[in-house]
Amino acid sequence: MQGIWTTDRIRKAEGRLLAVTPEGALMQRAAFGVAVNAAEMLDAHKGHVAASRVALLVGAGNNGGDALWAGKFLRNRGVAVTAVLLNPEKAHPQGLAALRRAGGRAVGLEDAPDVLEEADLVIDGIVGLSARGPLREGAASLLEHISAPVLAVDLPSGVDPDHGTVDGPAITATRTVTFGARKPLHVLNPQRCGEVRLIDIGLLPELSDPDLWQLDAVDVGTAWPMPGPHDNKYTQGVTGIAAGSATYPGAAVLATGSAVLATSGMVRYAGPAADLVRTKWPEVIATGSVTDAGRVQAWVVGPGIGTGQEGRDVLRHVLSEGVPVCADADATTLIARYPDVLDARDPGTPLVLTPHAGEFERLTGAAPDDDRVGAVKAAARRFDAVVLLKGNTTLIAAPDGRVLANVARGSWLATAGSGDVLSGLVGSLLASGLDPWLAAGAAAYVHSRAADLAARGVPASATGVETSIPAAIRQLRRLG
Ligand SMILES: NC(=O)C1=CN([C@@H]2O[C@H](COP(=O)(O)OP(=O)(O)OC[C@H]3O[C@@H](n4cnc5c(N)ncnc54)[C@H](O)[C@@H]3O)[C@@H](O)[C@H]2O)[C@@H](O)CC1
Numbered sequence: 001m002q003g004i005w006t007t008d009r010i011r012k013a014e015g016r017l018l019a020v021t022p023e024g025a026l027m028q029r030a031a032f033g034v035a036v037n038a039a040e041m042l043d044a045h046k047g048h049v050a051a052s053r054v055a056l057l058v059g060a061g062n063n064g065g066d067a068l069w070a071g072k073f074l075r076n077r078g079v080a081v082t083a084v085l086l087n088p089e090k091a092h093p094q095g096l097a098a099l100r101r102a103g104g105r106a107v108g109l110e111d112a113p114d115v116l117e118e119a120d121l122v123i124d125g126i127v128g129l130s131a132r133g134p135l136r137e138g139a140a141s142l143l144e145h146i147s148a149p150v151l152a153v154d155l156p157s158g159v160d161p162d163h164g165t166v167d168g169p170a171i172t173a174t175r176t177v178t179f180g181a182r183k184p185l186h187v188l189n190p191q192r193c194g195e196v197r198l199i200d201i202g203l204l205p206e207l208s209d210p211d212l213w214q215l216d217a218v219d220v221g222t223a224w225p226m227p228g229p230h231d232n233k234y235t236q237g238v239t240g241i242a243a244g245s246a247t248y249p250g251a252a253v254l255a256t257g258s259a260v261l262a263t264s265g266m267v268r269y270a271g272p273a274a275d276l277v278r279t280k281w282p283e284v285i286a287t288g289s290v291t292d293a294g295r296v297q298a299w300v301v302g303p304g305i306g307t308g309q310e311g312r313d314v315l316r317h318v319l320s321e322g323v324p325v326c327a328d329a330d331a332t333t334l335i336a337r338y339p340d341v342l343d344a345r346d347p348g349t350p351l352v353l354t355p356h357a358g359e360f361e362r363l364t365g366a367a368p369d370d371d372r373v374g375a376v377k378a379a380a381r382r383f384d385a386v387v388l389l390k391g392n393t394t395l396i397a398a399p400d401g402r403v404l405a406n407v408a409r410g411s412w413l414a415t416a417g418s419g420d421v422l423s424g425l426v427g428s429l430l431a432s433g434l435d436p437w438l439a440a441g442a443a444a445y446v447h448s449r450a451a452d453l454a455a456r457g458v459p460a461s462a463t464g465v466e467t468s469i470p471a472a473i474r475q476l477r478r479l480g
């Protein structure tokens with residue numbers, strides 16, 4: 001699992017590291033990493049490094065210092081480097097001197113439009129860890145002159161480092177090179193950061209207990225249940241699906257199907273769509289009601305069950321069964337409307353809630369604000385549940401404060417029925433006995449990868465996403 005830390009903690013860790021490192025050494029390491037990435041981008045976009053033109057946008061702090069030193073390293077490779085100094089009196093003195101010694105130029109804001117328009121690559125060193133608010137006037141006026149690829153130093157300037165929010169003019173980077181450890185905006189606003197590359201400057205030993213976690217293919221591949229030689233259909237966990245209604249039988253088919261495809265344990269379905277589910281998934285044991293469904297190791301409840309008395313009874317029944325429950329869609333609305341249904345749940349019974357922003361607002365009384373991480377953590381504590389807040393970056397918080405972020409590569413999952421597929425995945429992993437936080441995180445990961453595989457640049461249906469689940473799991477296994 002990869003860690004992500006807030007800027008306050010990174011700054012403190014940097015302070016400790018700076019105290020035991022020769023002066024300037026960390027900046028040199030960081031800047032060298034920027035220069036290597038710049039050269040790679042020039043090579044990719046122009047086909048050569050020497051004789052290409054790079055514009056540096058240089059702000060008042062060390063972020064600008066990184067850019068100036070990177071410019072010096074690029075000069076050594078024959079690149080024509082021009083620094084645009086946004087605040088000439090405050091530009092990093094050693095960095096500026098080094099760039100000038102290497103034959104680089106420095107200009108003021110008035111010459112910036114021409115420099116930017118001629119550039120093959122722009123390096124954004126306007127502001128880094130100490131950024132507050134959107135770009136100020138001078139820097140903001142330059143945005144319209146940028147047409148070349150942008151390499152952001154540490155973070156795209158103007159984007160809030162801890163929340164990833166943008167309240168005004170901000171840089172959109174093609175690639176971001178960050179130092180020591182990734183910061184929240186890299187996962188909360190991946191669209192602005194482009195591809196994020198991490199340069200090791202020796203900071204990780206100074207950091208512990210990340211504020212956010214991110215799963216990779218190896219983590220998910222390791223966690224994903226694999227039957228052993230002594231397993232049978234029951235020992236791998238039986239998933240129960242309480243979904244669908246006469247009006248929405250499709251939700252039942254989708255949620256059940258994704259549980260069938262996710263692991264090789266057994267799946268039971270209980271609800272009014274039993275006939276349709278049986279026809280589509282003959283391997284499923286389907287019954288008409290949760291009361292005669294038989295034993296399961298986890299329940300998925302909610303997709304398409306409606307928000308009436310019947311749905312409420314179903315929800316109350318599965319919550320009282322003493323096994324982990326993934327409450328999705330209508331179940332979320334029912335919990336918001338009738339919070340006392342949760343009284344049916346034993347305090348020790350794991351619960352996973354999977355709201356989108358609207359359902360989150362219904363559940364908690366407030367839409368997730370700029371601090372999505374804070375909002376989802378508070379909800380997890382309040383409901384004593386794992387809360388999975390859907391979005392382009394899906395956040396998954398556990399009641400003990402751990403938060404996972406899953407970054408989707410595209411937005412193809414914004415399609416009808418996609419949530420039903422996710423809940424089936426969560427349920428099957430809960431049934432296999434996985435820690436509920438990890439189960440929800442691994443499910444979100446495979447869900448988004450299945451969407452990539454199904455879409456490949458064109459819209460994908462929820463059925464298409466579901467059909468791609470085995471391919472997404474196969475990919476994990478290969479990578480893992
Ligand atoms: N401290 C360290 O050990 C290291 C720091 N490094 C670099 O140093 C950066 C942090 O440097 P600093 O703390 O000097 O701060 P920054 O360079 O992030 O910002 C400095 C100045 O920008 C101004 N500013 C804030 N918000 C602004 C906005 N929206 N528009 C325009 N100006 C704004 C601030 O008033 C401040 O004076 C990191 O992001 C990284 O790039 C690296 O060199 C690696 C080592």
Ligand SMILES: [K+]
Pocket residue numbers: 063124125126127128152153154155156157
């Ligand atoms: K920057």
